[in-house]
Amino acid sequence: DAGVIQSPRHEVTEMGQEVTLRCKPISGHDYLFWYRQTMMRGLELLIYFNNNVPIDDSGMPEDRFSAKMPNASFSTLKIQPSEPRDSAVYFCASSFSGVETQYFGPGTRLLVL
Amino acid sequence: AQSVTQLDSHVSVSEGTPVLLRCNYSSSYSPSLFWYVQHPNKGLQLLLKYTSAATLVKGINGFEAEFKKSETSFHLTKPSAHMSDAAEYFCSIEGDSSYKLIFGSGTRLLVRP
Numbered sequence: 001d002a003g004v005i006q007s008p009r010h011e012v013t014e015m016g017q018e019v020t021l022r023c024k025p026i027s028g029h030d031y032l033f034w035y036r037q038t039m040m041r042g043l044e045l046l047i048y049f050n051n052n053v054p055i056d057d058s059g060m061p062e063d064r065f066s067a068k069m070p071n072a073s074f075s076t077l078k079i080q081p082s083e084p085r086d087s088a089v090y091f092c093a094s095s096f097s098g099v100e101t102q103y104f105g106p107g108t109r110l111l112v113l
Numbered sequence: 114a115q116s117v118t119q120l121d122s123h124v125s126v127s128e129g130t131p132v133l134l135r136c137n138y139s140s141s142y143s144p145s146l147f148w149y150v151q152h153p154n155k156g157l158q159l160l161l162k163y164t165s166a167a168t169l170v171k172g173i174n175g176f177e178a179e180f181k182k183s184e185t186s187f188h189l190t191k192p193s194a195h196m197s198d199a200a201e202y203f204c205s206i207e208g209d210s211s212y213k214l215i216f217g218s219g220t221r222l223l224v225r226p
Contacts, residue, residue, distance in 0.1 A: 042216060043203065043216040045213055106155060
């Protein structure tokens with residue numbers, strides 16, 4: 001298996017623009033997690049899905065952030081409009097039946113100017 | 114509420130000497146505990162996990178960790194450091210809601226030649 005795939009790997013955008021991050025989980029995994037990593041706040045769980053359904057989005061910072069999982073093999077995290085404080089590395093992870101082992105993607109490094 | 118404290122933000126060792134990365138946790142029950150490693154510009158990779166079986170857990174690349182309930186600790190050790198061990202290490206705990214992981218702030222390991 002290719003592991004968790006994220007795209008793009010790097011994104012540079014200007015404040016106010018829409019940003020869409022993409023994730024393909026490992027085939028057969030039924031949980032998908034979105035994390036954000038910054039120097040100031042470390043690793044934060046933003047949202048997670050089970051069988052394509054959002055279960056807990058309490059970590060989503062504000063209404064500018066939204067996440068979808070239209071099918072078992074694809075998820076998006078969208079920021080609209082983006083702000084400089086959104087600059088971070090965003091990780092997607094997937095697991096089979098929950099927390100036992102989460103497999104992380106390589107991350108998307110986002111810079112908002 | 115669950116929390117994780119990694120006691121050292123940076124640890125520096127010489128190649129061939131032992132490694133000790135410290136982690137303390139707070140939880141109202143006996144949780145599952147994990148250590149992840151992150152190499153530069155990479156995603157997180159699971160090193161080992163404790164899930165209420167043997168208190169001494171062996172992981173990949175010669176790492177192991179010991180769960181001590183009385184001390185609420187889960188320190189990571191390796192007898193002999195290798196240059197390739199230089200990375201950031203994260204301790205994490207199963208959150209109070211199922212399938213969420215709470216991460217510590219990380220410990221950056223530097224291995225000197």
